Amino acid sequence: MVPRAEFESYYGRPVIKAPAWAARDIAGYFFLGGLAGAGSVLAAGAHLTGRTTTATAMKVSSLAAVSLSAAALVHDLGRPGRFANMLRVCKPTSPMSVGSWLLAVYGPCAGGAAFCALTRRLPRVGATATGAAALSGPAVAAYTAVLAADTAVPAWHDAHRELPYVFSASAAAAASGMALVLAPPRESAPARYAAALAAVGEMTAMTAAERRLGMVAETYREGRAGALLRAARVLTVTGAAGAAGAALFGGRGRRAGRGGRAGRGGPGARIASAGTGRWITAGSGALLLAGSACTRFGIFAAGIASAEDPVYTVAPQRAAKERAARARKSAAREHAADEDGQGPS
C-alpha cells in the first residue's frame, strides 16, 4: 500500500470527475437490467422444462424490470427528450451505445414473451421471443459491468477483468431470488441451484476484484460502499443458504411432483410443514434480491468514492509509472549485457 504522506495533490481536489449519475437511476439500472436479463434465461429454462408458472412469472418480472430500467435511463439523461439520439449511431467503443442497441433488441423480446405467456396467444411467437430474450438476456446482464469499467474511475476500471463476473453472478442471484419468491415450490429446484451457484460465483469474483484493486480496494471496504457491500455479502449468502435449507427441510419433503420423481423425504421434511418451507423459500428469495441490489449500489458508491479522492487516481498511476521506469532500466541493462556478451565473438 502506498502511504498517504507521500502523496501530493492540488489542494486535495479530485483529478478526475465523478459521474453526475444518480445512484437510484444508474445503480438501480444495473440491478434491474441484471434481474431482467438473467430472469429471461431462467424463464426460458422453465419454459423448456414445463415449469409454466415459473416461466410466466419470470417473463413478467423481466418485462417489468426492463421497463423500469429504460425509464431510469431516460430519467438520468441531461436531456431526456433526446433519448432517441442513443440509436443515432452504433459504436462498439461505447458500451452505452452497445447497451442501447442491446436493450432495443432485448426489450421487445422480453415484452413479446411476457405478452404471449399472459394472454396464452401466439405460442410459437411467444416461444421465439422467449428464446431471443434468453439469448440477449445474459448480454444485458453482463454489459453493464463494461459500462462501469470503461471509465477512468479507479474502483471500476481497475477491476475491469472481474466486474463482468460479479455483475453476471449478482444478476443470477437476483433472478433466482425472484423465482424463489414467485414460483410454486414444486418448480423451484433450478432456482435453488442457481442461487447457490450465483452466491459462490459472486463471492469468488468479488474477492478476486478486491485483490486486484490493491489500495483502491479500500473504497470497497469503507464508508457507504463498505456498508452496502458487507450487507450484500450477508444477504446473498444467507439467501442462498436459506433457499438450499428450505429444500432440505421443507420444500422437497412434499415431493417434487414433476413426472413422478420422488422427493427427498427425510426426517426434516416431516417436521417442517409445507407452509413454513414456502415462507423460508420466499424469504430467501427476497434476501437474494436485496443482496443483488446492495452489490450494485455498493459498487456504484465505491466508484464515486474512488473518483472523489485524488489518492486513488494518483497513487496507482505513480506506482505504474515507477514500475515502467524500472522495467525500462532493467531492459536497458540486459540489452547492454547482451551487447557485451556478443562483443568478442
Added chain:
Amino acid sequence: MTHQPHHLLSGVEPDPARDAGHDDPPPRVGFFTDTSVCIGCKACEVACKEWNAIPEDGLSLTGMSYDNTQGLGASTWRHVAFIEQQAPPRPAPDGAPGPEGRTELPLVAGAPDDRGRQAAAGGELRWLMSSDVCKHCTHAACLDVCPTGSLFRTEFGTVVVQEDICNGCGYCVPACPYGVIEQRPSDGRAFKCTLCYDRLGAGQEPACAKACPTESIQFGPLDELRERAARRVERLHEAGVTEARLYGHDPADGVGGDGAFFLLLDEPEVYGLPPDPVVTTRDLPAMWKHAATAALALAGGFALSFTAPAVFGRGGSGAAGGRR
C-alpha cells in the same frame, strides 16, 4: 513496444484526423503551455469565457492561493492553477544575475549567507502558475465512449462536442482521465474546450493563446510545438532549472500524446494532473472478452441449474449444495 501492431484504441497514432475519416486533413494543431513563463494573469480564462460566451459558474473565494476558479468544468475551459511552495534549492551559477537583476558579489567568508539559509530550509518560496485546458488527446476516451456521436474528431485533430446532438448521458464525464469535460447542471449537456473550432476554421488562433501576454500559451501545428518544447526544456535545464519537464508530449504515452501539452516545474499531481493517464478504452477489448465469458457463464450456470434437479432428483440423492 515498436513492434506492436497498429491499434486504433491506444498506442502511437500519427494521424488521428485521417483515421477519423477526414481526407487530406490540415496539420494537427494544439497548445504548448509553457508554465515557466505563466504570470497568472488569467487573461486566457477571460478571453475563453468571452469568445465562447460561457455562462458564469460561481463566484466564490476558495483560499486556494489566487485560484478562485478551482478547476476545469462545463463552464470553465481554461483554468489557471496557483501553487505556493518551497522552491528546490539551487546554487546560482557563477556570475549569474541575482533575483533583482543585480550581479551579486561574493560574500565575506563566514558572513551570514541569506541564500545558504534558504537553501537549508528547502529553497525560497515560489509560486507556480499553470493554465490548464482540455488535452485534446490522441486517443480521447470521451469521444470513444460517447453513445450519440456528439463528440467527434475535427479535421484539425481536436475533439469537439456537438451541442445539438448531446443528450446529456454524462458518460464522457467519468471517462476523461483528466477530469475535463462536465455536464452543465442548468443545461444537462456536456461541454468542454473546442480549441476554438470556429476560430480555427477562419484561420485564427484560439482566444486564450491570442490573449496570453507572455506566450505561455502557444498555439500551432503540434509537430512544431513539440520541437519548440524540447528546445525550451533543454534551455531551462542548461540554466539550472532541472525540475523543468514536459507533460503530455510523448506520442507513446497512455493517451497517445496530448494535443495540448505542458512544460511543468513539478510533478503533474501537484498541478492536479494525473501522473500517468491511460485512455480507458485501451482495455475495452479485454472488457468485452470478459463480459462475453461472463454472459456465457451466466447462461451455462442456469443450464446446469435446470439439469441438476433432473439428474439428482431422480436418484433422490441430490442436495442443493451437493454439486458445488
